[in-house]
Amino acid sequence: MTAQVIYGTEIAEQLRAEMKQEVEGLKKQGIIPGLTVVLIGDDPASHSYVKGKQKASDQVGINSDLITLPTSTTEQELLTIIDKLNQDEKVHGILVQLPLPDHIQEQVVIEAIDPAKDVDGFHPINIGRMIAGKDTFFPCTPFGIIQMLKRKNIEIEGKNAVVVGRSNIVGKPVGQLLLNENATVTYCHSRTKDMQKFTKEADILIVAVGKQHFLTGEDIKEGAVVIDVGVNRMDNGKLTGDVEFESAKEKASYITPVPKGVGPMTITMLLHNTIKSAKKFHQL
Numbered sequence: 001m002t003a004q005v006i007y008g009t010e011i012a013e014q015l016r017a018e019m020k021q022e023v024e025g026l027k028k029q030g031i032i033p034g035l036t037v038v039l040i041g042d043d044p045a046s047h048s049y050v051k052g053k054q055k056a057s058d059q060v061g062i063n064s065d066l067i068t069l070p071t072s073t074t075e076q077e078l079l080t081i082i083d084k085l086n087q088d089e090k091v092h093g094i095l096v097q098l099p100l101p102d103h104i105q106e107q108v109v110i111e112a113i114d115p116a117k118d119v120d121g122f123h124p125i126n127i128g129r130m131i132a133g134k135d136t137f138f139p140c141t142p143f144g145i146i147q148m149l150k151r152k153n154i155e156i157e158g159k160n161a162v163v164v165g166r167s168n169i170v171g172k173p174v175g176q177l178l179l180n181e182n183a184t185v186t187y188c189h190s191r192t193k194d195m196q197k198f199t200k201e202a203d204i205l206i207v208a209v210g211k212q213h214f215l216t217g218e219d220i221k222e223g224a225v226v227i228d229v230g231v232n233r234m235d236n237g238k239l240t241g242d243v244e245f246e247s248a249k250e251k252a253s254y255i256t257p258v259p260k261g262v263g264p265m266t267i268t269m270l271l272h273n274t275i276k277s278a279k280k281f282h283q284l
C-alpha cells in the first residue's frame with residue numbers, strides 16, 4: 001500500500017479561513033481576540049515557532065503580542081508578568097513558550113496562568129476537565145491531531161491507537177483525547193519492552209519521541225494511520241520527523257509529513273483556543 005499524505009498545511013489553511021470569517025464577525029461586535037506569547041531566552045527553535053504563531057495570528061486577525069525576556073529573568077519576575085496578563089481584559093490567551101530556563105519551575109508557571117486564559121491547555125484545571133471528558137482548552141498538538149483525523153474522515157472509535165511518547169504536552173494528552181473518542185489506547189515510552197509488538201498492532205500510530213528515524217516501515221502494520229509529531233533538525237539544517245517517511249509510506253494508509261504535517265495544526269488550534277477564550281469572556 002502507498003499511503004495518502006495528510007498535509008497539515010492544507011487543513012490548517014481551511015480552518016484559518018473559517019476562523020478569519022469568525023474573527024471578522026467578532027470585530028463587528030467590538031471584540032478583538034488577543035494572544036500574548038512570552039518567550040524567555042534565545043533558543044533559535046523557540047524563536048522560529050513563535051514567529052510562526054505571530055504570522056498565523058495576523059492571518060486570521062487575532063491581536064498577537066510577544067514579550068521577550070532574557071534568560072536571566074527570575075521566576076518571580078515572570079510570575080509578576082503573568083499576573084498582569086491575567087488581569088488584562090484585552091488578553092484572552094497567554095502562552096509561555098516551553099522549555100523554560102532551569103532556574104524557573106515550569107509547573108509553578110503553568111499553574112500561575114488563569115485557567116480561563118490557558119490556551120495551551122496545560123493548567124491542571126484544564127487537564128482535569130479534559131480527563132473528565134468536558135469541553136475545555138485542549139492542548140494544541142493533540143487537538144490538532146484529532147482535527148486532522150476528523151477532517152480526513154478517519155474513524156477513531158474502536159481502533160487500536162498506540163502513542164509512542166508520554167510527555168505532558170503531547171503524548172499523554174493525545175492518548176487521552178483518543179480515549180475520549182473511544183479508541184483503545186496504549187502508551188509506549190522509554191521503559192517499554194519489545195515496543196514493536198505494540199506498534200505493529202496499531203491502527204492509529206502517534207509518534208512523539210524527538211528522535212529522527214525512530215520508527216521505520218518495519219514497525220508499522222499494513223494500512224495503519226501514522227501521525228509523526230517529531231520535529232528534529234538534521235545536520236543539513238532541514239527538519240525531519242520521528243518516522244522514516246519513505247519506508248513508512250509504503251505500509252501506511254495515511255501518513256503525516258514533517259514539515260507541513262502536525263506543526264501547522266498546532267498553531268491553528270492555538271488560534272482556535274484564543275478565539276474560544278475571547279468568545280467565552282464576552283459571554284458568546
Ligand SMILES: NC(=O)C1=CN([C@@H]2O[C@H](COP(=O)(O)OP(=O)(O)OC[C@H]3O[C@@H](n4cnc5c(N)ncnc54)[C@H](OP(=O)(O)O)[C@@H]3O)[C@@H](O)[C@H]2O)C=CC1
Binds near residue numbers: 168190192229
Ligand atoms: N509538531 C508540533 O507541533 C510539536 C512537535 N513536538 C516535537 O515532538 C517531539 C516530542 O516532543 P515532547 O513530547 O515534548 O518530547 P519529550 O522529550 O518531552 O518526550 C519524549 C517522549 O519520548 C519517549 N522516549 C524517548 N526515547 C525513547 C525510546 N528510546 N523509546 C521509547 N520512548 C522514548 C520519552 O519516554 P520517557 O517518558 O520514558 O522518558 C518521552 O515520553 C519532539 O521532536 C518535539 O520537537 C513537540 C511539540 C509540538
Ligand SMILES: Nc1nc(=O)c2c([nH]1)NC[C@@H]1CN(c3ccc(C(=O)N[C@@H](CCC(=O)O)C(=O)O)cc3)C=[N+]21
Binds near residue numbers: 261
Ligand atoms: N507553551 C508551549 N506551547 C507549545 O505549543 C509549544 C511549546 N511551548 N514549545 C515548543 C513546542 C513545539 N511547537 C511547535 C509548533 C509549531 C511547529 C511548526 O509549525 N512546525 C512546522 C515547521 C516550522 C519550521 O520550518 O521551523 C512544520 O512542522 O511544518 C513545530 C513545533 C509548539 N510547542
